[in-house]
Amino acid sequence: GAVVSQHPSRVICKSGTSVKIECRSLDFQATTMFWYRQFPKQSLMLMATSNEGSKATYEQGVEKDKFLINHASLTLSTLTVTSAHPEDSSFYICSARRGENYGYTFGSGTRLTVV
Amino acid sequence: AQKITQTQPGMFVQEKEAVTLDCTYDTSDQSYGLFWYKQPSSGEMIFLIYQGSYDEQNATEGRYSLNFQKARKSANLVISASQLGDSAMYFCAMRDRPGNQFYFGTGTSLTVIP
Numbered sequence: 001g002a003v004v005s006q007h008p009s010r011v012i013c014k015s016g017t018s019v020k021i022e023c024r025s026l027d028f029q030a031t032t033m034f035w036y037r038q039f040p041k042q043s044l045m046l047m048a049t050s051n052e053g054s055k056a057t058y059e060q061g062v063e064k065d066k067f068l069i070n071h072a073s074l075t076l077s078t079l080t081v082t083s084a085h086p087e088d089s090s091f092y093i094c095s096a097r098r099g100e101n102y103g104y105t106f107g108s109g110t111r112l113t114v115v
Numbered sequence: 116a117q118k119i120t121q122t123q124p125g126m127f128v129q130e131k132e133a134v135t136l137d138c139t140y141d142t143s144d145q146s147y148g149l150f151w152y153k154q155p156s157s158g159e160m161i162f163l164i165y166q167g168s169y170d171e172q173n174a175t176e177g178r179y180s181l182n183f184q185k186a187r188k189s190a191n192l193v194i195s196a197s198q199l200g201d202s203a204m205y206f207c208a209m210r211d212r213p214g215n216q217f218y219f220g221t222g223t224s225l226t227v228i229p
Contacts, residue, residue, distance in 0.1 A: 002221075034158070036159075036160060043152075043159065043160060043161050043162045044152065044159065044160035044162075045159050045160075046157070046158035046159050046160075049158070059158070091217075093217060095219075103124065103221035103222050104204075104206070104219070104221060104222050105219075105221065106206075106208075106217065106218075106219035108217055108218060109217040
């Protein structure tokens with residue numbers, strides 16, 4: 001079945017540094033990648049949607065200069081949290097679809113802690 | 116190996132009827148948590164209900180209940196008195212330890228018919 005590999009699973013970084021999170025589709029070409037952030041009460045907020053080869057579409061309220069998303073190939077999408085602050089500490093998860101007629105495949109998530 | 120399996124890609128239910136969305140999981144850990152999320156067309160993932168592996172009673176949250184059968188490794192979501200607003204994608208997920216990673220199923224698309 002379709003697999004999305006997300007790395008790292010956990011990362012601790014200092015305030016002001018940048019962190020890159022990768023999501024790779026291992027056995028399919030992901031035309032679309034979704035990035036989520038977990039908020040209290042366990043809900044996952046959609047941050048942005050990226051299509052291969054084009055700029056990501058950010059949801060309202062998400063700073064695109066702070067959360068850089070790159071979807072340079074059909075198998076790799078990255079989320080870079082720039083100039084991280086403690087309030088960016090959260091759980092980030094990606095999701096990919098092969099196409100509109102296919103289901104979603106989720107990465108296993110990244111726990112980011114900014115100290 | 117697939118950690119979470121949702122075998123129903125699409126389901127239909129009549130308004131005001133109950134519906135069960137299937138979910139089976141695979142883990143060798145004794146301590147784990149099971150989640151159900153609703154994804155409306157807006158894209159966000161709305162948390163619905165949680166069941167801990169050590170919880171002896173099935174979790175309930177309003178019209179949502181989780182039919183937890185540990186020996187069968189199933190965690191089916193039951194929605195009672197379906198409403199039109201329940202039409203959405205539903206995802207089953209598990210978080211096991213020590214990895215603390217999330218594993219999601221492929222989702223079930225629920226359509227409530229008036």
